[in-house]
Amino acid sequence: MNALLPHLPALQVVVPLVAAPLCLLAGRGGLAWIIAFLAAAAATVTAAILAYQTLHNGPISYEMGGWAPPWGIEYVVDTANAFILLLVAGIATVVLLFCYTSVGKEIRAGRQHLFYCMYTLCLTGLLGIAITGDAFNVFVFLEISSLSSYALIAMGGQRKALTAAFQYLVVGTIGATFFLIGVGLLYMMTGTLNMADLATRIPAIQDSRPVLAAFAFITVGLALKAALFPLHLWLPNAYAFAPSGVSAFIAATATKVSLYVLLRFTFTVFGADIAFRNLSLNLVLLLPAVIAMFAGSFSAIFQRDIKRMLAYSSVAQIGYITLAIALASHAGIQAAMIHIFNHGLMKAALFCAMGCIFYRIGSTRIDQIAGLGREMPWTFAAIAAAGLSLLGVPLTAGFISKWYLVQAALQSDMWWLVVLIAVSSMLALVYVWRLVEALYFKEPPPGRGTVAEAPLSMLLPTLLLAGANIYFGLDTRLPIEMTDSAATLLLRGQVW
Amino acid sequence: MLQVVLEHYNYWIAILLMMVGFYTVVARGNLVKKLVGLNIFQTSVFLLYISMAKVTGGTAPILDDRFQVYSNPLPHVLILTAIVVGVATTALGLALVVRIRESYGTIEEDELDLMDGET
Numbered sequence: 001m002n003a004l005l006p007h008l009p010a011l012q013v014v015v016p017l018v019a020a021p022l023c024l025l026a027g028r029g030g031l032a033w034i035i036a037f038l039a040a041a042a043a044t045v046t047a048a049i050l051a052y053q054t055l056h057n058g059p060i061s062y063e064m065g066g067w068a069p070p071w072g073i074e075y076v077v078d079t080a081n082a083f084i085l086l087l088v089a090g091i092a093t094v095v096l097l098f099c100y101t102s103v104g105k106e107i108r109a110g111r112q113h114l115f116y117c118m119y120t121l122c123l124t125g126l127l128g129i130a131i132t133g134d135a136f137n138v139f140v141f142l143e144i145s146s147l148s149s150y151a152l153i154a155m156g157g158q159r160k161a162l163t164a165a166f167q168y169l170v171v172g173t174i175g176a177t178f179f180l181i182g183v184g185l186l187y188m189m190t191g192t193l194n195m196a197d198l199a200t201r202i203p204a205i206q207d208s209r210p211v212l213a214a215f216a217f218i219t220v221g222l223a224l225k226a227a228l229f230p231l232h233l234w235l236p237n238a239y240a241f242a243p244s245g246v247s248a249f250i251a252a253t254a255t256k257v258s259l260y261v262l263l264r265f266t267f268t269v270f271g272a273d274i275a276f277r278n279l280s281l282n283l284v285l286l287l288p289a290v291i292a293m294f295a296g297s298f299s300a301i302f303q304r305d306i307k308r309m310l311a312y313s314s315v316a317q318i319g320y321i322t323l324a325i326a327l328a329s330h331a332g333i334q335a336a337m338i339h340i341f342n343h344g345l346m347k348a349a350l351f352c353a354m355g356c357i358f359y360r361i362g363s364t365r366i367d368q369i370a371g372l373g374r375e376m377p378w379t380f381a382a383i384a385a386a387g388l389s390l391l392g393v394p395l396t397a398g399f400i401s402k403w404y405l406v407q408a409a410l411q412s413d414m415w416w417l418v419v420l421i422a423v424s425s426m427l428a429l430v431y432v433w434r435l436v437e438a439l440y441f442k443e444p445p446p447g448r449g450t451v452a453e454a455p456l457s458m459l460l461p462t463l464l465l466a467g468a469n470i471y472f473g474l475d476t477r478l479p480i481e482m483t484d485s486a487a488t489l490l491l492r493g494q495v496w
Numbered sequence: 497m498l499q500v501v502l503e504h505y506n507y508w509i510a511i512l513l514m515m516v517g518f519y520t521v522v523a524r525g526n527l528v529k530k531l532v533g534l535n536i537f538q539t540s541v542f543l544l545y546i547s548m549a550k551v552t553g554g555t556a557p558i559l560d561d562r563f564q565v566y567s568n569p570l571p572h573v574l575i576l577t578a579i580v581v582g583v584a585t586t587a588l589g590l591a592l593v594v595r596i597r598e599s600y601g602t603i604e605e606d607e608l609d610l611m612d613g614e615t
Contacts, residue, residue, distance in 0.1 A: 140577060143581045147588055150588055154592055166527060169585065169588065174518075174534070177538055181541055184571075187548075
């Protein structure tokens with residue numbers, strides 16, 4: 001065991017990577033599920049140990065294959081990405097528990113092992129993006145996670161899943177290629193791809209055109225991947241028509257990882273000085289973020305499909321996170337990372353709950369789900385808890401997010417932002433209430449027989465995620481400690 | 497001015513291809529043509545990388561006593577990876593187009609939008 005400890009950063013990525021072809025070879029859904037679950041659980045344990053180590057002993061550097069950086073690929077774990085690793089691996093594991101029954105119904109028997117193969121590959125990509133300290137390696141993992149998520153979305157039952165996946169493929173590839181152009185320009189100017197090495201070389205040439213162009217390409221490419229307004233058009237259909245488990249997994253993790261890379265490049269690689277003082281990235285991000293908060297919530301109110309409504313709500317929530325990044329202060333970064341974590345919990349719980357409903361009635365349309373709250377009380381409880389968290393009601397994780405966000409805005413002397421945050425939260429109240437009203441107060445549509453509660457194997461993970469929304473609203477030590485240290489590290493810029 | 501343009505002709509070609517590809521992706525309604533555009537767009541970036549690896553007077557990076565100046569091999573290796581990614585993207589995109597054609601009976605974007613709007 002002790003021999004493995006120094007290699008944990010590599011194992012974090014290698015274990016799910018090896019599990020993916022094993023799932024393929026397994027040939028059967030059940031066996032593939034066991035392999036995928038073991039890999040995801042191992043990734044969670046690894047992430048937890050790494051998080052503990054970084055919090056107490058500081059950043060860890062790992063030389064991939066024994067090649068010293070900056071020539072070899074370096075994996076670097078600090079509190080910022082350990083936090084993201086923990087979120088991604090944790091959500092992936094819980095959602096996999098949910099998938100066993102959900103995928104059993106939604107995916108044809110002969111294709112289930114392919115589903116788990118893609119799922120573990122997607123997990124590999126997301127973990128790799130977060131852990132690597134090499135700019136080009138980010139691109140490779142970005143494409144691994146993207147390609148597998150296109151395939152996962154296309155596995156949705158309706159034919160619209162295909163067009164949604166195709167649209168996401170085109171937009172996602174453009175985003176990743178933009179990122180690649182940016183990395184190329186940086187390499188041209190500095191001759192290195194190692195992030196820490198880049199960070200030491202960029203200040204000397206910070207005013208040159210290629211560096212500025214690289215910054216623009218990388219920011220726009222990542223904004224496409226993170227679905228920042230107005231680059232979010234691929235997102236609603238992708239989340240709405242993907243299989244239930246995929247919606248829950250991707251909504252909770254994929255855009256969050258892109259936002260983390262944006263944080264890493266803005267603060268560590270380029271440095272806050274270049275990004276915010278010379279290029280006023282704060283203004284560039286602030287406007288779309290505020291519009292996203294309103295446009296996303298507003299569109300969500302008018303959706304007839306609940307999964308689509310939640311997808312638009314994600315656009316608004318990404319707005320909050322970007323807003324916090326745009327404040328470019330210690331409190332702002334901390335608020336952004338806390339909300340990345342908490343929003344992952346909320347959306348995973350809500351999409352899982354929608355998966356429970358879909359399992360029973362085969363639809364998530366608002367007129368079809370009327371009155372289900374009384375027939376599926378536990379699912380309804382999960383939706384209520386996660387919905388309250390989405391609104392930011394005290395005693396839920398969402399409240400912690402909003403609290404830190406408001407504090408960060410006040411520290412930056414932007415009290416008008418507080419007003420905007422409050423007003424847009426009211427919009428969230430409208431759509432969450434619409435969901436609760438339909439579930440609990442409306443009469444069921446004629447012709448629908450009695451509906452049973454979702455099977456336990458789906459209900460337990462859903463309740464676990466919903467419970468996490470309450471737990472992290474009461475016991476905030478983990479996210480607060482991790483993000484406090486992460487914000488300090490990111491703001492200090494320079495080498496980890 | 498002309499000299500500046502000619503000296504950097506590799507960049508101009510890359511930019512031209514990039515815009516041709518990007519325009520095709522945006523302006524064409526046929527899904528296969530969109531993928532072709534996407535390919536051209538990606539290829540332009542490959543060219544950008546490959547051409548920046550060239551060192552004037554440099555030879556292929558094979559160690560030999562007769563040569564002192566070598567071209568930089570790293571961008572070639574990077575782009576090899578990116579080409580693989582591009583092939584995978586195209587394959588997946590075409591597979592999706594086949595499935596779309598099977599279930600919709602068309603691969604024209606405007607017709608797909610119309611059919612999606614109805615359901």
